[in-house]
Amino acid sequence: MKLVTFTESERVALGRMDTEGRVRDLSEVVGARTLLDVIDAWEQLGPVIAAAADLPVVDTPRLLAPIPRPRRNLFAVGKNYRDHVREFGRSGYEHPDRVDVMPTVPIVFSKVPTAVTGPYDEIDPHLTVTSDLDYEAELAVIIGRGGRGIPVDRALDHVWGYTIINDVTARDLQRDHQQWLLGKSLDTFAPMGPWAVTADDIGDPGTLEVSSTVNGEPRQKAPVSDLIFDIPELISVISAGITLRSGDIIATGTPAGVGIGFEPPRFLAPGDVVECAITGLGALRNTVGSKVPEE
Numbered sequence: 001m002k003l004v005t006f007t008e009s010e011r012v013a014l015g016r017m018d019t020e021g022r023v024r025d026l027s028e029v030v031g032a033r034t035l036l037d038v039i040d041a042w043e044q045l046g047p048v049i050a051a052a053a054d055l056p057v058v059d060t061p062r063l064l065a066p067i068p069r070p071r072r073n074l075f076a077v078g079k080n081y082r083d084h085v086r087e088f089g090r091s092g093y094e095h096p097d098r099v100d101v102m103p104t105v106p107i108v109f110s111k112v113p114t115a116v117t118g119p120y121d122e123i124d125p126h127l128t129v130t131s132d133l134d135y136e137a138e139l140a141v142i143i144g145r146g147g148r149g150i151p152v153d154r155a156l157d158h159v160w161g162y163t164i165i166n167d168v169t170a171r172d173l174q175r176d177h178q179q180w181l182l183g184k185s186l187d188t189f190a191p192m193g194p195w196a197v198t199a200d201d202i203g204d205p206g207t208l209e210v211s212s213t214v215n216g217e218p219r220q221k222a223p224v225s226d227l228i229f230d231i232p233e234l235i236s237v238i239s240a241g242i243t244l245r246s247g248d249i250i251a252t253g254t255p256a257g258v259g260i261g262f263e264p265p266r267f268l269a270p271g272d273v274v275e276c277a278i279t280g281l282g283a284l285r286n287t288v289g290s291k292v293p294e295e
């Protein structure tokens with residue numbers, strides 16, 4: 001099942017995509033509940049939503065991120081595809097010796113909730129803050145049932161579903177501030193969507209393929225099975241000491257082909273169109289804006 005959060009005529013509501021790609025309004029089934037509310041009560045509401053028939057078609061929906069404002073920081077994982085570790089090391093951005101040592105444990109960082117923006121919204125280039133704007137197409141996991149100390153062999157039972165995140169990054173801030181939070185969390189730095197797809201629709205996430213293009217030119221392409229630390233391991237490691245909660249989001253890392261991987265780097269500029277796609281999950285399509293700084 002593909003669920004969306006949409007806005008139409010100033011109202012924000014939950015919808016279900018039908019097989020023809022139309023948005024069906026779920027308001028009469030779930031009322032004013034958000035996707036987070038629905039995931040919290042999925043055991044009761046999931047079957048009701050799945051069975052709902054003859055839902056009205058929404059004529060002119062504008063899709064928002066499926067979870068437009070997560071309850072807390074998004075978890076994210078750095079350097080989780082081998083070829084990306086190599087390109088990142090080669091770039092010299094992280095270390096002048098251009099080392100490309102494979103991580104032996106997951107590198108977990110976070111992005112603030114206010115970075116989230118819609119699947120077709122503009123990316124703010126923050127022209128006065130960064131000159132090294134980069135993209136990272138990623139599979140994101142949405143947690144259903146929370147828990148602490150979740151073992152690897154039961155981790156997928158805690159996954160509610162999946163979506164796409166572009167882990168937009170200001171490489172200069174990422175480098176200069178040591179901690180990645182600033183470079184990863186500027187406003188609009190987490191385009192998400194276009195749908196949230198339930199885990200039962202996906203089956204084995206390792207079979208999915210992550211890809212991206214910039215202005216139509218292919219940049220990234222890799223199967224999720226290339227992850228160094230797979231989804232069960234990430235859930236197990238994060239939940240070892242942090243209780244995961246319903247609605248938590250984990251961006252699992254990005255494959256090779258980001259702007260920093262080119263020599264010289266190919267950073268994003270106003271007017272560029274970035275598409276991030278994953279099989280079965282649709283595609284994000286975000287244009288880099290030319291927004292002037294706000295007071």
Ligand code: MG
Pocket residue numbers: 076077078136138167251253254
């Ligand atoms: Mg990333």
